[in-house]
Amino acid sequence: MGTELTSDLPSERARHVLRILVEHYIREGHPVGSRTLSLTAGLDLSPATIRNVMADLEDLGFIAAPHTSAGRIPTAKGYRFFVDTLVRLQPMAEPDVVRLQGQLEDRFRGDAKAIASAASSALSALTSLAGVVTIPRQQKATLRHIEFLPLSGRRVLAILVVNDAEVQNRILDMDRDYTEEELRRAANYLNEQFTGRDLSEVRTRLRANLDGTREYMNRLMLDSIAGHAPKAGTESAGYVLSGETKLMNFQELSDVEKIRQLFEAFGEQREILTLLDRSVAAQGVQIFIGEESGYRILDDCTIVTAPYTVGDQIVGVLGVIGPTRMAYERVIPIVQVTARLLGAALNSDLNVGPDFGLRPDLNSGS
Amino acid sequence: MGTELTSDLPSERARHVLRILVEHYIREGHPVGSRTLSLTAGLDLSPATIRNVMADLEDLGFIAAPHTSAGRIPTAKGYRFFVDTLVRLQPMAEPDVVRLQGQLEDRFRGDAKAIASAASSALSALTSLAGVVTIPRQQKATLRHIEFLPLSGRRVLAILVVNDAEVQNRILDMDRDYTEEELRRAANYLNEQFTGRDLSEVRTRLRANLDGTREYMNRLMLDSIAGHAPKAGTESAGYVLSGETKLMNFQELSDVEKIRQLFEAFGEQREILTLLDRSVAAQGVQIFIGEESGYRILDDCTIVTAPYTVGDQIVGVLGVIGPTRMAYERVIPIVQVTARLLGAALNSDLNVGPDFGLRPDLNSGS
DNA sequence: CGCTAGCAATCGCCCATGTAGAGTGTCAAG
DNA sequence: CTTGACACTCTACATGGGCGATTGCTAGCG
Numbered sequence: 001m002g003t004e005l006t007s008d009l010p011s012e013r014a015r016h017v018l019r020i021l022v023e024h025y026i027r028e029g030h031p032v033g034s035r036t037l038s039l040t041a042g043l044d045l046s047p048a049t050i051r052n053v054m055a056d057l058e059d060l061g062f063i064a065a066p067h068t069s070a071g072r073i074p075t076a077k078g079y080r081f082f083v084d085t086l087v088r089l090q091p092m093a094e095p096d097v098v099r100l101q102g103q104l105e106d107r108f109r110g111d112a113k114a115i116a117s118a119a120s121s122a123l124s125a126l127t128s129l130a131g132v133v134t135i136p137r138q139q140k141a142t143l144r145h146i147e148f149l150p151l152s153g154r155r156v157l158a159i160l161v162v163n164d165a166e167v168q169n170r171i172l173d174m175d176r177d178y179t180e181e182e183l184r185r186a187a188n189y190l191n192e193q194f195t196g197r198d199l200s201e202v203r204t205r206l207r208a209n210l211d212g213t214r215e216y217m218n219r220l221m222l223d224s225i226a227g228h229a230p231k232a233g234t235e236s237a238g239y240v241l242s243g244e245t246k247l248m249n250f251q252e253l254s255d256v257e258k259i260r261q262l263f264e265a266f267g268e269q270r271e272i273l274t275l276l277d278r279s280v281a282a283q284g285v286q287i288f289i290g291e292e293s294g295y296r297i298l299d300d301c302t303i304v305t306a307p308y309t310v311g312d313q314i315v316g317v318l319g320v321i322g323p324t325r326m327a328y329e330r331v332i333p334i335v336q337v338t339a340r341l342l343g344a345a346l347n348s349d350l351n352v353g354p355d356f357g358l359r360p361d362l363n364s365g366s
Numbered sequence: 367m368g369t370e371l372t373s374d375l376p377s378e379r380a381r382h383v384l385r386i387l388v389e390h391y392i393r394e395g396h397p398v399g400s401r402t403l404s405l406t407a408g409l410d411l412s413p414a415t416i417r418n419v420m421a422d423l424e425d426l427g428f429i430a431a432p433h434t435s436a437g438r439i440p441t442a443k444g445y446r447f448f449v450d451t452l453v454r455l456q457p458m459a460e461p462d463v464v465r466l467q468g469q470l471e472d473r474f475r476g477d478a479k480a481i482a483s484a485a486s487s488a489l490s491a492l493t494s495l496a497g498v499v500t501i502p503r504q505q506k507a508t509l510r511h512i513e514f515l516p517l518s519g520r521r522v523l524a525i526l527v528v529n530d531a532e533v534q535n536r537i538l539d540m541d542r543d544y545t546e547e548e549l550r551r552a553a554n555y556l557n558e559q560f561t562g563r564d565l566s567e568v569r570t571r572l573r574a575n576l577d578g579t580r581e582y583m584n585r586l587m588l589d590s591i592a593g594h595a596p597k598a599g600t601e602s603a604g605y606v607l608s609g610e611t612k613l614m615n616f617q618e619l620s621d622v623e624k625i626r627q628l629f630e631a632f633g634e635q636r637e638i639l640t641l642l643d644r645s646v647a648a649q650g651v652q653i654f655i656g657e658e659s660g661y662r663i664l665d666d667c668t669i670v671t672a673p674y675t676v677g678d679q680i681v682g683v684l685g686v687i688g689p690t691r692m693a694y695e696r697v698i699p700i701v702q703v704t705a706r707l708l709g710a711a712l713n714s715d716l717n718v719g720p721d722f723g724l725r726p727d728l729n730s731g732s
Numbered sequence: 733c734g735c736t737a738g739c740a741a742t743c744g745c746c747c748a749t750g751t752a753g754a755g756t757g758t759c760a761a762g
Numbered sequence: 763c764t765t766g767a768c769a770c771t772c773t774a775c776a777t778g779g780g781c782g783a784t785t786g787c788t789a790g791c792g
Contacts, residue, residue, distance in 0.1 A: 259625070412764070418763095
């Protein structure tokens with residue numbers, strides 16, 4: 001009775017026992033009994049004493065017994081306490097960091113989806129879990145070149161090249177037909193005035209001109225660079241998922257029906273996406289353990305996410321999905337580092353891109 | 367002994383029994399016993415007689431008993447005989463055909479991947495199996511417009527618009543730098559000479575000029591339209607798979623390990639792709655039952671495929687993947703019709719595209 | 733007052749056993 | 763060639779008794 005006020009937090013000793021228990025369970029996968037803990041906790045306590053401690057921990061909701069006489073396993077709340085205050089993070093091995101960096105740099109000049117895909121695979125490979133990376137919002141997108149082509153039925157095909165070599169195209173529905181000459185003039189105007197400028201800047205400048213002459217041309221030009229993220233035909237924004245099949249290796253997900261629902265959710269994208277969005281707000285690694293996600297399908301799963309940034313703008317979220325019983329001490333740093341490196345890779349891409357846009361070596365070369 | 371020469375093919379009665387057995391097994395999923403057949407075969411034979419017939423069929427390898435006293439189920443060879451000579455195909459319901467047609471037409475102008483994706487989903491929805499459609503090779507691709515942009519390091523970005531509104535881009539590694547002026551001239555030349563022409567035609571014509579002047583420009587121009595299928599950055603050619611999760615509903619695939627291997631194969635793409643390629647040769651529906659595919663992972667699966675054509679050129683393959691125990695009489699016509707409709711949709715797309723390319727209504731309009 | 737040893741109780745797991753049911757192969761008779 | 767009868771085989775399912783692991787509780791020890 002009198003202990004209830006203080007019982008929200010476990011004692012020092014209980015915390016130690018909890019840590020050992022969680023670590024052991026994560027490693028072995030079997031419920032952990034008092035005897036095992038007594039032997040491995042390094043506290044020199046008899047099983048009976050450990051049992052008392054475990055009873056306390058169970059009362060607090062940190063651990064639970066799957067059935068009478070089967071040792072204890074951590075609850076979601078137990079994992080939560082573990083990752084918040086007990087876990088001893090294990091920094092990534094330096095060689096792994098270097099390799100990861102290599103996988104993210106280079107050869108992706110401007111192709112947002114490809115680089116996201118590489119990051120996703122890397123996450124999956126490093127953690128043996130499913131990796132997920134949202135396609136980066138191109139906050140900074142500098143215009144390299146634009147071109148219009150007339151289509152039938154008052155539609156216009158706009159092709160724009162941003163950031164060095166990324167080609168986007170979309171079909172604009174206009175309210176009248178345009179001649180080739182008009183389109184050429186519009187393209188010339190944009191190319192002369194705005195090459196090397198950021199798209200958002202182009203947009204505001206165009207908007208400023210809106211009340212001036214030729215506002216119908218303006219409409220065309222504005223539309224062409226509006227919402228510049230998703231490619232026209234391609235399956236719209238979303239995320240890249242890798243290594244889903246790895247999830248089938250875990251006993252806790254060995255039920256076909258569960259797997260099916262999980263994979264269907266992956267296919268839908270919606271739920272996962274809103275979940276990822278939630279961690280855009282936070283800075284740094286965020287963890288959703290079991291029921292915390294709010295999605296029944298993910299009850300036995302943990303999602304570790306981190307936003308990644310270009311400059312100081314958050315442009316996307318990445319993370320891993322796995323069973324609640326995952327190696328948090330390894331996974332958390334991996335997610336953290338990957339987010340940082342992906343941001344860096346995207347950043348260098350941008351810094352380099354515009355330089356190429358000015359083609360400094362063409363003048364001196366040849 | 368004396369019967370062995372004639373025993374390669376089952377008797378008329380045996381064929382009838384086999385048909386009933388296969389149909390029944392496909393419907394119910396349980397091994398079929400002699401009593402059941404005696405009641406449902408409509409032959410007015412006692413179970414004992416049926417048993418004799420079944421023993422013959424088993425000797426021929428058409429059916430097998432999973433264990434003593436458990437009825438019989440068809441073997442791969444049994445299914446093969448069934449689909450080759452016994453099955454009574456059930457034509458698709460007219461409303462379904464119309465709906466399917468609607469799903470494939472329209473709104474996909476030129477976007478090969480999107481239309482393949484729609485076909486794949488449709489296949490999956492109609493059959494409750496996994497649908498698969500290879501991205502169509504654009505055999506006919508008429509040049510609409512081309513554009514070059516210089517990049518760093520002797521690389522050139524080529525953007526070409528084919529078939530109305532499909533934008534492709536690739537990065538060319540050249541052996542020297544090109545000035546903007548040179549690139550503009552090359553683009554102008556191509557646009558003036560070859561707009562509205564088929565890419566293959568462009569290629570041969572360019573090649574004819576090869577020994578003439580300016581062969582270095584020719585190299586550039588040839589490269590830009592070489593192997594015009596895969597978009598630059600996008601995950602290269604391949605197929606679109608839909609409804610894989612539906613496969614998890616089948617008992618014969620309820621083993622997590624099997625599912626895992628299957629999904630990993632889907633992810634790899636390689637094996638599935640070579641399998642699909644095999645049916646490019648054949649015309650019409652082709653079926654790989656169980657072991658016939660040659661891939662262990664697909665031992666319990668059947669793949670029903672059909673190539674689809676534009677004009678008289680085969681440009682891709684589509685089909686469904688499901689358990690060997692599938693409703694062949696419904697699935698085969700669905701695959702057949704979908705292939706035809708997809709071809710038609712792609713064809714109309716092409717026929718319409720070039721017309722738009724000439725923009726007849728622009729001159730008369732406005 | 734906290735720790736410990738001991739003890740009964742609980743429960744999952746494994747195995748053997750028993751039973752019911754479904755289906756087969758065979759054989760002799762029609 | 764067909765059929766009814768019969769013995770046989772095998773699965774699926776339920777039952778029940780150890781076995782082992784682990785717990786909660788309580789009395790005693792320092």
